[in-house]
Amino acid sequence: MCVMRPIQMVDLKGQYAKIREKVDGAIREVIESTAFINGKAVTDFAKNLSSYLGISQVIPCANGTDALQIALMGLDLKPGDEVITPSFTFIATTEVVALLGLKPLFADVDPATFCLDPANDIPEPAGKAQEAYDELALHMQRLVRMRLGELLIGAPA
């Protein structure tokens, strides 16, 4: 008999299980030192990331959403400016664009890399922002219906 198991889109539990001792030890060290903000763990992380990426300027932040927001705030953008953003991404990518009063403009991703390919299919910014919002609203409605279906009948609708 074939047993079907759901595949996790992001398997954080599986990843954690593989490095549990290292993660637990590092978290314990931070708690015991009470150096929560800009402590040794943060400065070590910045140093390691800087050398891994081969760049001198690194700004550690709390999460990916903050990183996107900080990067956008560093650009000379004005409310209403359009930001080309991948259509296949996590909601945070678009969320920060909207949070800063900017307008997301969706572009298809390259199916081989799942990233934007600046050489292909990047839309013209002017006048498309409203469509991007409409597209996002439709996507969110579908997502909510799917999650409701899962909750009610135990399977994706």
Ligand SMILES: Cc1ncc(COP(=O)(O)O)c(C=O)c1O
């Ligand atoms: C493409 C992308 N951007 C942004 C984020 C947001 O990161 P965080 O959840 O750390 O704020 C995620 C999170 O999964 C992501 O996949």
